Amino acid sequence: xxxxxxxxxxxxxxxSVENMMKLVHSIGIETMLKDLARYIEDDFRRWEDxxxxxxxxxxxxxxxxxxxxxxxxxxxxxxxxxxxxxxxKVGLQTVTAFGLLARVDTGYPELLCEMTLLTALRTAxxxxxxxxxxxPKQARTMALIGNGAQSEFQALAMRAIVGIDTLRMxxxxxxxxxxxxxxxxxxxxxxxxCDTPEEAVEGAQIITTCTADKQYATIxxxxxxxxxxxxxxxxxxxxxxxxxxRDILNRADVFVEYPPQTRVEGEIQQMPEDFxxxxxxQVISGTAPGRVNDRQITLFDGVGFAIExxxxxxxxxDKLSEHPFYQELDIIADPDDPRDLFGMLQRAAPD
Amino acid sequence: xxxxxxxxxxxxxxxSVENMMKLVHSIGIETMLKDLARYIEDDFRRWEDxxxxxxxxxxxxxxxxxxxxxxxxxxxxxxxxxxxxxxxKVGLQTVTAFGLLARVDTGYPELLCEMTLLTALRTAxxxxxxxxxxxPKQARTMALIGNGAQSEFQALAMRAIVGIDTLRMxxxxxxxxxxxxxxxxxxxxxxxxCDTPEEAVEGAQIITTCTADKQYATIxxxxxxxxxxxxxxxxxxxxxxxxxxRDILNRADVFVEYPPQTRVEGEIQQMPEDFxxxxxxQVISGTAPGRVNDRQITLFDGVGFAIExxxxxxxxxDKLSEHPFYQELDIIADPDDPRDLFGMLQRAAPD
Numbered sequence: 283x284x285x286x287x288x289x290x291x292x293x294x295x296x297x298s299v300e301n302m303m304k305l306v307h308s309i310g311i312e313t314m315l316k317d318l319a320r321y322i323e324d325d326f327r328r329w330e331d332x333x334x335x336x337x338x339x340x341x342x343x344x345x346x347x348x349x350x351x352x353x354x355x356x357x358x359x360x361x362x363x364x365x366x367x368x369x370x371k372v373g374l375q376t377v378t379a380f381g382l383l384a385r386v387d388t389g390y391p392e393l394l395c396e397m398t399l400l401t402a403l404r405t406a407x408x409x410x411x412x413x414x415x416x417x418p419k420q421a422r423t424m425a426l427i428g429n430g431a432q433s434e435f436q437a438l439a440m441r442a443i444v445g446i447d448t449l450r451m452x453x454x455x456x457x458x459x460x461x462x463x464x465x466x467x468x469x470x471x472x473x474x475x476c477d478t479p480e481e482a483v484e485g486a487q488i489i490t491t492c493t494a495d496k497q498y499a500t501i502x503x504x505x506x507x508x509x510x511x512x513x514x515x516x517x518x519x520x521x522x523x524x525x526x527x528r529d530i531l532n533r534a535d536v537f538v539e540y541p542p543q544t545r546v547e548g549e550i551q552q553m554p555e556d557f558x559x560x561x562x563x564q565v566i567s568g569t570a571p572g573r574v575n576d577r578q579i580t581l582f583d584g585v586g587f588a589i590e591x592x593x594x595x596x597x598x599x600d601k602l603s604e605h606p607f608y609q610e611l612d613i614i615a616d617p618d619d620p621r622d623l624f625g626m627l628q629r630a631a632p633d
Numbered sequence: 634x635x636x637x638x639x640x641x642x643x644x645x646x647x648x649s650v651e652n653m654m655k656l657v658h659s660i661g662i663e664t665m666l667k668d669l670a671r672y673i674e675d676d677f678r679r680w681e682d683x684x685x686x687x688x689x690x691x692x693x694x695x696x697x698x699x700x701x702x703x704x705x706x707x708x709x710x711x712x713x714x715x716x717x718x719x720x721x722k723v724g725l726q727t728v729t730a731f732g733l734l735a736r737v738d739t740g741y742p743e744l745l746c747e748m749t750l751l752t753a754l755r756t757a758x759x760x761x762x763x764x765x766x767x768x769p770k771q772a773r774t775m776a777l778i779g780n781g782a783q784s785e786f787q788a789l790a791m792r793a794i795v796g797i798d799t800l801r802m803x804x805x806x807x808x809x810x811x812x813x814x815x816x817x818x819x820x821x822x823x824x825x826x827c828d829t830p831e832e833a834v835e836g837a838q839i840i841t842t843c844t845a846d847k848q849y850a851t852i853x854x855x856x857x858x859x860x861x862x863x864x865x866x867x868x869x870x871x872x873x874x875x876x877x878x879r880d881i882l883n884r885a886d887v888f889v890e891y892p893p894q895t896r897v898e899g900e901i902q903q904m905p906e907d908f909x910x911x912x913x914x915q916v917i918s919g920t921a922p923g924r925v926n927d928r929q930i931t932l933f934d935g936v937g938f939a940i941e942x943x944x945x946x947x948x949x950x951d952k953l954s955e956h957p958f959y960q961e962l963d964i965i966a967d968p969d970d971p972r973d974l975f976g977m978l979q980r981a982a983p984d
Contacts, residue, residue, distance in 0.1 A: 347740050364741070384715070390725065430972040461970070612651055621812060625812070
């Protein structure tokens, strides 16, 4: 007799890389970025409802493996993410990620998914959602400094959510700029490849820095930043990795996701422990000011926080009924009698 | 043009509940228990090599969700496990679990698997491995008090690893004993269902307690324990859940996995913070004595530790080449150029 199939209680949904790619195109990438920004903004607005467990890191000589859990009391989510800079030498990704969403009331997992693409999307959606609060109104031109893996996502999110239509693009490696221009051309942007950062920032209302430098670096110096600009600093996101000269930090009003994490990982790791920052959730919930005048320089020191992953997982779960790009995995043991796990095992016993 | 398939770098192996059941039978359950005991013993012997991160718990009114990571510097593993006592009322499992193994040098996940069955197996293998060190030589009779989900696994492991051939079985619910007897009969054991704990312990060299009581309970009182016996106490495994009267703990020599965890979760939560215990890894590596005479009462206060899960994940990975019961999941993004995640996404773009 063949083993009976497990009941539907045994299954969780799994979104592979291939299915995530199909899902993004099924929804439409700019629609998805707008939707994600709305989910993230909703979760920032109820920031105080979240269990903000610190990430759990396992360090080695080659890199780090982290688990980033959070919960709002109804859903529980975590992301597994590694960071191994030397991986590219052997043809592997520096960062890979996957995520899981579970129900708090039963502890049952319900959704497992790739999170490399989803993280790229939520990072861009977060940047653009923040820029909508902080950038000058009527911003149309963005300097895009660093034309690596995150750059196209930033461009599309800033168009979908803020209205950016002109990109002034610079990378220390011209091949990266050619790659990004190739990916973005024919999609209605005005694309201006630039030879220097100075040229890139000309006339831009928003400056996005998303370089892949692994060291302390000065991608942007104070003389390049003009009154009234919004800086979206994404690339300074781990200890020992920054992009901005500290003079910019002193001149700007700095907005962050979660200060205990940003002080270790963000641009402000260069500054004293008591350096003044504003938490974005307070701007969004109306308890702290965002941009207060036209001459103010606003700076989002984005490092990526667990709640943004949680928002992305919630969004994905909500979309799967309409866009069913998933497989089912039987990962939960489901004996007929909870005390009879051995009896369940014997379902598969040879005759 | 259809989207090209991802390269083999994109895939990890996944062992579902169904495949785990098939794998156990393909290897043979007693062979697998013996193998697991050897892997666990090997890892206990090199205990000091492990990164013993504390488990990360997210508590709610209904239960707890935990992540249990550990690493030996070469492999990284974690287990997701929930505990929701009220789940059984709605036909769900109290505990479900899955695990992941990754490479430390690249941070790449390599194996995902169900861990409800695997945890039952590693728990029994650990108990029997410990009993082989601590129980009287020539032990043939075991009292099995608590005949729930763990009981059959304990019985088979104690036979395979210690040589137990007679089981004296008791449960407060006679239906549980009937279930366990039904599962174990015809497999060469002498099975003796008992009406009381007193009857069950008669003539037993090993007493295993694995009841499912959720409260402080006294399954075993001091008068039932005789000189020279080994007690394998498995059921006291979370705060507020114990099985033994404290007089037994005072009379016995107590052996544990990891004192910081056992003092919170084990039988010894009833005792003062400085209550003397011996760590099992020290017995196994020869730096602390185990059983020193025939009259000594030895007690293993087992709660389950992350390193045992790690050993089980290592074992599973090593066995999959010979017993290929797994699926492949493309969970790792694998762009042709690491900087071109967007280009990878466009592989799936509609024409």
